[in-house]
Amino acid sequence: MHWLARQLLRLVAVLFCVTLVTFLIVNILPGDVTIVILGTLATPQDIAGLRADLGLDRPMLVRYFDWLGSALSGDLGRSYRNGEPVAQAIADRLPVSLELMVLAQLVALGIAIPVALLSVRKPGGWFDRISASAAFGFLAMPNFMLGIVLIYLFSVSFDLLPATGFSPLSDGLWDNLESMILPALTLGLIEWTVLMRVLRSDLLTTLKEDFILLARAKGLPPWRVLLQHALRPSSFTLITVLGLNIGGLIGGAVIVEQIFALPGVGRLLLGGIFNRDLILVQGTVSFIAAGFVIINFLVDMLYAVLDPRVRHVRFRN
Amino acid sequence: MSVSATKSTLAAAPASRPRRRLHWALVLPLGWLLLVVFLAITADWIGLPDPAAQELILRRKPPSAEYLLGTDNLGRDMLSRIIYGARTSLIVGICAPFLGFLVGGAIGMSAGYFRGKIDLLAVGFIDVLLAFPALVLALTFTAYLGQSLFNVTLALGILSIPAAARVSRANTLAWANRDFVLAARTIGASNWRILTREILPNLLPPMFAFWLVAISVIIVAEGALSFLGLGIPAPQPSWGGMIADGREALDVAPHTALIPAAVMFATVLSLNFVGDIVRNMVDPRRSAL
Amino acid sequence: MTNKPLLSVRDARVGFTTVRGVVRAVDGVSFELAEGRTLGIVGESGSGKSVLVRSLIGLVSATTGVEVEGQVVFEGRDLRKLSPADFRRVLGSEIGIVFQDPMTSLNPVTKIGRQIGEGLRLNRGLDRAAADRRAVELLSEVGIPEPERRARQYPHELSGGMRQRVAIAIAIACAPKLLIADEPTTALDVTVQRQILDLLQREQRQRGMAMILITHDLGVAASRADDIMVMYAGRAVEAASTREIFRTPRMPYTEALLRSLPRLSDRTHTRLTAIPGRPPDLARRTGGCAFAPRCSYRTERCDAEQPMLTREGGHGFSCFHPLANGA
Numbered sequence: 001m002h003w004l005a006r007q008l009l010r011l012v013a014v015l016f017c018v019t020l021v022t023f024l025i026v027n028i029l030p031g032d033v034t035i036v037i038l039g040t041l042a043t044p045q046d047i048a049g050l051r052a053d054l055g056l057d058r059p060m061l062v063r064y065f066d067w068l069g070s071a072l073s074g075d076l077g078r079s080y081r082n083g084e085p086v087a088q089a090i091a092d093r094l095p096v097s098l099e100l101m102v103l104a105q106l107v108a109l110g111i112a113i114p115v116a117l118l119s120v121r122k123p124g125g126w127f128d129r130i131s132a133s134a135a136f137g138f139l140a141m142p143n144f145m146l147g148i149v150l151i152y153l154f155s156v157s158f159d160l161l162p163a164t165g166f167s168p169l170s171d172g173l174w175d176n177l178e179s180m181i182l183p184a185l186t187l188g189l190i191e192w193t194v195l196m197r198v199l200r201s202d203l204l205t206t207l208k209e210d211f212i213l214l215a216r217a218k219g220l221p222p223w224r225v226l227l228q229h230a231l232r233p234s235s236f237t238l239i240t241v242l243g244l245n246i247g248g249l250i251g252g253a254v255i256v257e258q259i260f261a262l263p264g265v266g267r268l269l270l271g272g273i274f275n276r277d278l279i280l281v282q283g284t285v286s287f288i289a290a291g292f293v294i295i296n297f298l299v300d301m302l303y304a305v306l307d308p309r310v311r312h313v314r315f316r317n
Numbered sequence: 318m319s320v321s322a323t324k325s326t327l328a329a330a331p332a333s334r335p336r337r338r339l340h341w342a343l344v345l346p347l348g349w350l351l352l353v354v355f356l357a358i359t360a361d362w363i364g365l366p367d368p369a370a371q372e373l374i375l376r377r378k379p380p381s382a383e384y385l386l387g388t389d390n391l392g393r394d395m396l397s398r399i400i401y402g403a404r405t406s407l408i409v410g411i412c413a414p415f416l417g418f419l420v421g422g423a424i425g426m427s428a429g430y431f432r433g434k435i436d437l438l439a440v441g442f443i444d445v446l447l448a449f450p451a452l453v454l455a456l457t458f459t460a461y462l463g464q465s466l467f468n469v470t471l472a473l474g475i476l477s478i479p480a481a482a483r484v485s486r487a488n489t490l491a492w493a494n495r496d497f498v499l500a501a502r503t504i505g506a507s508n509w510r511i512l513t514r515e516i517l518p519n520l521l522p523p524m525f526a527f528w529l530v531a532i533s534v535i536i537v538a539e540g541a542l543s544f545l546g547l548g549i550p551a552p553q554p555s556w557g558g559m560i561a562d563g564r565e566a567l568d569v570a571p572h573t574a575l576i577p578a579a580v581m582f583a584t585v586l587s588l589n590f591v592g593d594i595v596r597n598m599v600d601p602r603r604s605a606l
Numbered sequence: 607m608t609n610k611p612l613l614s615v616r617d618a619r620v621g622f623t624t625v626r627g628v629v630r631a632v633d634g635v636s637f638e639l640a641e642g643r644t645l646g647i648v649g650e651s652g653s654g655k656s657v658l659v660r661s662l663i664g665l666v667s668a669t670t671g672v673e674v675e676g677q678v679v680f681e682g683r684d685l686r687k688l689s690p691a692d693f694r695r696v697l698g699s700e701i702g703i704v705f706q707d708p709m710t711s712l713n714p715v716t717k718i719g720r721q722i723g724e725g726l727r728l729n730r731g732l733d734r735a736a737a738d739r740r741a742v743e744l745l746s747e748v749g750i751p752e753p754e755r756r757a758r759q760y761p762h763e764l765s766g767g768m769r770q771r772v773a774i775a776i777a778i779a780c781a782p783k784l785l786i787a788d789e790p791t792t793a794l795d796v797t798v799q800r801q802i803l804d805l806l807q808r809e810q811r812q813r814g815m816a817m818i819l820i821t822h823d824l825g826v827a828a829s830r831a832d833d834i835m836v837m838y839a840g841r842a843v844e845a846a847s848t849r850e851i852f853r854t855p856r857m858p859y860t861e862a863l864l865r866s867l868p869r870l871s872d873r874t875h876t877r878l879t880a881i882p883g884r885p886p887d888l889a890r891r892t893g894g895c896a897f898a899p900r901c902s903y904r905t906e907r908c909d910a911e912q913p914m915l916t917r918e919g920g921h922g923f924s925c926f927h928p929l930a931n932g933a
Contacts, residue, residue: 017445025457140586142537144544144557145578148564152575156568163567210711213665214776218725219698221691228724233715251452255541259564269453270545273460285457289449 011297018289019071023064026282067282076283081275086283089268096166097264100183100256101249105242107188112195112238117226119196120203135193143252147186147259154182164261183260187252191245198241202234209233236303243299247292343594346587353584357404365397369552377570389573390562398554399580405555406584409470409539414481414531416474418524421481426520428482429489430512439486443479451476455538456547464550469542473535484527485520492519526596533588540581556581610682611638612816613784618676620654620661620840628673629888631657633840635676636915641783644810644817646831646848648824648863652885654840655820656706656788663697663786681783699729702777702815704806706789708769712761718745719757722776729780744775748805767798771805778809785810785817791826803830824863828852836860839886839896846921856923859897895925903927 051057055066067077076086119128138146155163161182167175206212207230215229216222254266261267265284272280356363371391378388386395428439446454458472492498498515506514540557542548549555556577563574620632632654639645649655660666661674662685678685681700685693705711713721722744723737732740738757745753748771761769770790777785787806791799807830810817821827827834828848835845836859844857855861865879883900886892895901898908905927913924 014444014448017441018448021445021449022457025461136589137586140533140589141582142540142557142585144541145560145581148560148567148574148578151564152567152571156571210705210707211713213660214703214705214711214773215713215724216665216694217663217697217701217703218776219694219696219729220724221694229713229716233713247447247450248452250450251541254452254456255545258545269456270547273456273547281457281460285449285453288453292450293448 007297007300011293014293015290018293019068019286020064022282022285022289023060023067026278026285027060027063071283071286076287077279079272079277079280081277081280086280089280090265090284090287093263093265093268096262097253097257097266099180100187100253100262100264101246103180103184104187104191104249104252107184108191108195111188111192112199113231115192116196116199116203117231119200120207120230121222121226123204131196135196138190139193141190143186143190144255144259146189147182147256150182150186151259164259166260166262179260179262183256183262186256186259187249190252191249194241194245195238199234199238202237203230206230206234239299239303243296246295246299250288250292343591346590349583349587350591353403354407356400357407360397360400360404365400366394368393368397368401368554370394377566377573379570379572386576387570387572389559390566390570395559395573395576398559399556399577402554402556402559402577403580403584405466405549405553406536406539406581408466409473410532410536413470413473413535413539414477414528416470417477417531418481418485418528420474421478421483422485422520422524424478425482425485425487426489426512426516429486430493430508430516436486439482443482446476446479452538452541455542456545459542459547464547466549466553469539469548473538473542476538477531477535480531481524481527484523488520488523489516492516526592529588529592529595533585533592536581536588537585612641612681613639614677614679615662616677616679618658618662618678619674620657620666621673623671623673624889626889630891631840631888632661633891635837635840635842637835637842637845639784639816639818641816642810642814643833644819644831646827646834647818647820647837648822648827648834649837650822650885652888653837654888655837658837659786659788659818659820663701663703664693665703695729698725699780700782701784701786702780702782703786704770704773704777704788704790707793708761708766708773709793711773712769714761717758717760718764718772722757722772722779725776725779740779741775744779745772748772748775748778748809749801750775766794767801770794770798770802774802774805774809778813778815781813783815785815786820787817788820789822790819792822799826806830825867836863839891840888841896841924842915842922843897843925844921844923845915846923850921854921854929856918856921856928857925858901858903858927858929860923861929862900 048057055063070077074087076090078085079089115131119125119131122128141149151163154161162179163182165179167179169176203226212225212229215225220228250266253264254269256262257264257266258270265288269281269284269288271277272284371393372388376388376390380387380395386399389395389398424439424442428436455472455476458475459469462468462472493516498511501511501515539548539555540560543555543557544561546558546561548557551558559577560574560581563570563572563577566573615638616636618632618635619630622629622631635654635658637645647655647659657666661672662678664685666672666674674686676686680696683696685696688696712718719738719741722741723732723734726732726737726740727734742753742757745756750756750768750771756764756768761772764772774790785806790806791802794802803826806817806819809815819827819831824834831848833846834848834851835842836851836857837843838859844851844855844860851860852864855864859881862879862881866881868878881900886896886899892898892909894907894909894911895904895913898904901908907926911926913926915922915924
């Protein structure tokens with residue numbers, strides 16, 4: 001449990017640094033919200049008045065700790081632009097982003113695991129070679145490009161799926177899913193390549209182990225050897241990579257939400273950036289970074305739960 | 318005819334196959350990259366129309382003899398824009414990682430060589446930078462730095478610091494304890510001399526391989542920023558921005574989005590190909606990845 | 607006692623295709639094993655003994671670039687002609703195998719009880735509860751204390767010797783007729799080696815299993831095997847009853863191996879004789895006897911011609927200059 005305490009402490013330290021860095025970036029760098037609000041024709045007096053109203057005239061560190069204090073109680077401030085509470089704005093859009101990322105992850109795993117399993121049945125065989133080339137190709141495809149290509153194929157050429165727009169779950173499950181298929185594919189079709197490569201290489205290592213021979217000696221058919229004995233011990237790097245890739249996934253979600261006009265956190269952030277809405281950007285970036293750090297922390301935990309060897313070393317010693 | 322051809326290649330397989338495959342896999346991507354670089358450098362002198370010149374009557378024209386790759390939403394010549402866009406992509410793609418590698422390399426080298434507090438500080442700094450999803454950090458930087466070619470390069474350069482620092486730190490750690498470094502220290506060489514004369518030369522090959530990979534990552538990142546409208550500002554052509562523009566007319570003039578997409582794809586794919594080969598040459602252990 | 611052997615192997619060959627050419631890891635080996643008997647296969651590492659046995663039961667063929675030839679008759683059935691499903695049935699229910707290193711031969715992320723019960727469920731049709739119960743019985747049978755608790759543990763929670771006991775429990779779970787022990791004690795502490803060998807022998811006698819004991823240690827084979835086959839560079843160079851091998855070795859290689867064993871009758875501080883040179887490169891076979899370069903009896907003929915396995919009574923050897931009978 002000592003280990004857990006240390007990890008938690010580290011988590012808190014990183015979270016603190018991350019919010020501070022966000023605050024510094026957002027506040028030091030040029031770009032003035034007052035001009036956005038008042039327009040370029042505003043008088044210096046108007047601007048000074050507004051700065052005072054918004055509290056922008058106080059020292060930066062004071063403002064940071066102010067912000068941090070209320071953030072800890074769940075108050076991320078109000079948007080300079082429309083007065084909407086930032087926390088509320090994030091909460092409203094979070095489900096969309098989460099749904100997108102979970103679906104994308106399912107698409108990625110749904111492709112990566114079967115493809116990796118089929119490839120290692122005959123390394124260097126035709127399936128292995130084709131899947132490796134496909135992975136190489138998809139890896140070279142930026143998500144904004146893939147999104148456009150998918151829209152072109154499925155919406156413009158064949159008119160099968162909506163190109164943009166979002167139907168909330170309240171419109172019915174199918175409508176909701178239909179609006180999510182292309183966005184999720186856009187993210188998932190790129191993500192699977194990395195997962196497949198990692199899993200394939202780990203599977204190949206595992207398949208050389210004696211316990212695989214023993215499983216075969218027990219008379220298990222090849223597919224059961226693969227699924228029951230090889231897959232789980234080969235999946236630890238996969239899980240680590242899943243965690244590491246969440247950063248990419250979040251970035252991808254920002255772009256995909258923009259392409260497909262999905263009302264998620266990423267679009268909220270972009271809106272904030274375009275409008276120079278300091279407090280909104282500060283809130284969303286901090287929220288995203290904190291979420292990312294916490295997810296990575298949880299992946300580390302999951303790793304310990306899944307691998308009895310790690311559990312043994314970490315929790316008993 | 319074809320049967321005998323296959324037979325002879327099979328028979329000669331052990332000797333000629335690897336060489337031939339390397340041949341083919343190198344010539345195509347290298348050729349493409351050289352073409353892109355050549356055009357980007359000579360863009361001003363090969364008689365291209367002004368990439369910003371609008372011809373509104375001739376909007377969204379498909380490829381023709383006059384406009385080899387057609388025209389975009391504002392009637393600008395696509396070929397010219399793609400070639401000038403290549404210039405943007407290459408400038409950012411080459412300079413940003415270079416910048417990151419100068420700073421990150423220095424950080425990583427000092428961390429790996431001096432260890433102790435410096436190392437702790439450097440690792441902490443890297444950890445915090447890595448705690449942000451890369452694109453979100455890039456967005457925030459460019460948004461507040463202001464949009465320009467220089468600022469985009471700067472932002473993406475900052476983003477490549479952590480990776481560069483990690484590579485150089487790990488390699489410095491590995492080299493710093495080798496006998497020849499210890500030997501240099503015993504004859505009284507200064508830290509600066511050891512770092513620059515003994516360690517740096519050994520650091521360059523892995524850094525170079527990593528730099529090649531970084532180029533394609535940064536080109537994609539620049540594309541993403543421009544696609545979102547936060548990268549290179551408007552009249553200056555950029556592949557990401559062209560794809561974003563073309564997206565609006567995907568139904569009536571798909572070529573305005575798909576052609577820059579294809580060019581970008583081919584470039585990134587070629588870079589990955591060449592990067593893979595170079596990385597295998599530098600570090601055979603990583604060839605599996 | 608039946609006259610028909612339980613297992614008969616004829617002219618087994620295994621070749622690996624590598625960048626350096628085809629490596630003949632096993633080159634024309636034949637032997638027979640009767641029910642209830644123990645055959646010790648002895649050789650240096652790289653002599654092909656493990657590859658031979660693994661190839662017989664189809665455990666090397668999955669890798670690409672491997673070619674296995676020869677006839678393997680088990681209980682009257684040619685194993686290499688069975689369908690994959692039939693083959694797996696024979697392998698799972700009638701042949702048990704124990705590997706060298708129990709660190710790697712047990713699945714690290716599966717509970718021990720499950721690993722033992724798996725074969726029972728598959729080959730004996732037991733349900734999960736029955737298989738779990740039987741697994742506990744087997745654990746106590748191979749001498750593991752607190753079997754109920756151990757069955758719920760993972761391999762890394764057990765010591766090396768315990769793990770090898772678990773591996774034996776897995777091998778004997780389906781009551782096989784043949785047990786293959788591939789260097790079962792090499793990876794273990796010296797103090798545990800004997801216990802494991804005793805356990806193997808006890809189980810073998812109780813169950814009337816035949817056993818193939820692969821070892822690089824002639825001493826181990828001497829005390830546990832009825833017959834011994836000595837392998838060198840992928841070939842069987844001498845085969846006879848254990849008593850014969852020790853009393854009258856005919857092949858110079860066997861003699862050299864025997865000399866490298868410590869004997870109780872030796873004076874203290876007697877130097878053991880090492881065999882000079884190293885095993886040959888299997889990718890570059892010469893036309894002659896593979897042992898010739900290291901042999902003190904070598905003549906021109908040894909370099910030019912490969913000796914065939916000749917039999918005198920029950921004693922087979924492949925040498926042009928066999929040691930005198932009864933020397």
